[in-house]
Amino acid sequence: MIGQSIRVGRIRGIEVGVHYSWFIIFFLITLSLTTRFASEHPHWSLAEHYAVGIATSLLFFVSILLHELAHSLVALAKQIPVRSITLFVFGGVAQIAREPDRPLTEFQIAIAGPAASALLWVGFGAAAALAGHRFEHVAALAGWLSSINLVLALFNLLPGFPLDGGRVFRAALWHFTGNLAKATRIAARAGQVVGYAFIVFGIWTGFTVNWFGGLWFAFIGWFLLNAAQESVLQVSVRSALTGLTAEDVMSSECATVAGDRSLGDLIEREVLRTGGRCFLVSSNGRIEGLVTLHQVKTVPREQWSRTPIHAVMTPLDRLRVVGPETAITEVLQMMERDDINQVPVTRSGRLLGLITREHLLRVIAAHLEFGDRPPVRAPR
Structure with a gap:
């Protein structure tokens, strides 16, 4: 409020x-x-x-x-x-x-x-x-x-x-x-x-x-x-x-894009084709940060073709990250408190996956539909 x-x-x-x-x-x-x-x-x-x-x-x-x-x-x-x-x-x-x-x-x-x-x-x-x-x-x-x-x-x-x-x-x-x-x-x-x-x-x-x-x-x-x-x-x-952790909910298949690509190229080749709203940004094989559709929209459309992705991304050291063992209820509270839509999951500085608000809402809907029951952990 x-x-x-x-x-x-x-x-x-x-x-x-x-x-x-x-x-x-x-x-x-x-x-x-x-x-x-x-x-x-x-x-x-x-x-x-x-x-x-x-x-x-x-x-x-x-x-x-x-x-x-x-x-x-x-x-x-x-x-x-x-x-x-x-x-x-x-x-x-x-x-x-x-x-x-x-x-x-x-x-x-x-x-x-x-x-x-x-x-x-x-x-x-x-x-x-x-x-x-x-x-x-x-x-x-x-x-x-x-x-x-x-x-x-x-x-x-x-x-x-x-x-x-x-x-x-x-x-x-x-x-x-x-x-x-x-x-x-x-x-x-x-x-x-x-x-x-x-x-x-x-x-x-x-x-x-x-x-x-x-x-x-x-x-x-x-x-x-x-x-x-x-x-x-x-x-x-x-x-x-209750009982679910970040590791249970995260997606390990995160789309990655090169930071030197233009925003126009990102929209044309990724967003409009896959419907993705956030992407990990890499350079020389290393993850540098995260870019979201919201960040792209802050740039005037006429500047998309000459604006590189890394110019608007959120650097990795500025992202709110959680460990794989973090309770998913804590992740949800953090998303609500800080008004963020994506939370990377890391261990010892290495990216393991990504939790998005959209995916988390689908998980919640599934659990509510099938009732409150202990989570079944799939082998990793």
Whole structure:
């Protein structure tokens, strides 16, 4: 999601971004708060209504950021990398690089977010009480933020994955069953139930109370439903690939082209005839790097005939490589994290094969089609 976001900075090495959809909800919340404050405090000026509304809306999203940051800091303390935090239309999400290694760690990471929101509920509530009538603007701002942080904490504690409460539920199931995949499936099914419940409640609210509120509840339910379904798919993929290594999946028949050939020749004689999208580049029998169709497209078409392949290739020493014994789940995580489509497999500096995203997706599809079963290793 961070790729579709505006980067706003880094906190403890974690990249923080604002998704484009955030501006929609920021505008709607600001408008709603301005209307609310105008109704509750008609003696304020128009400028005061908008100023307090905008400030409250901004602090609301700061609260969400602190909620996600709490998850992230606990994950970092447990030596689990965190890729990014992104604010978007439905709140925020912290992208943690890998699953926790034990149920207690999962519980600690999950509960940190609601705990942070609960602390903000108490903190803003105390600020509102202290402000009183002397600082009416602060009291109004802090009062609303206190209430919304309580709602945020309680909502996230619903026992449906991937909500925080669903992760706590998964941690408990994992502890009692000893099986993360099974725990994830059950917790995700609970998440789907919660999603459907929100959709039904949203439809009912839309027809009987308020169409906009109902629509919003239905959208939240739709989001939870899709997130839960995606979680089931992800755990199925991880389960299907468990036990496979880079050596099992790599292709040892990689097309090789000479680096002094032109890009035009590569397209004409290789790409259009074989459909290949990436090629190893050699010179005097030695592998020098890798060239992809994406790299070729960065060069204007009229320059293809006079641009050699080695001018656009990625040198071998700059490629992300893995050893043959590397778990394929780690290779998949690396592809997703670094947004790469090809990973060479090497041993002692010698190229053994290549793993492409396209081939890996076919392997995943085959394992999902025939069920989760231990991989059968062919003799080499």
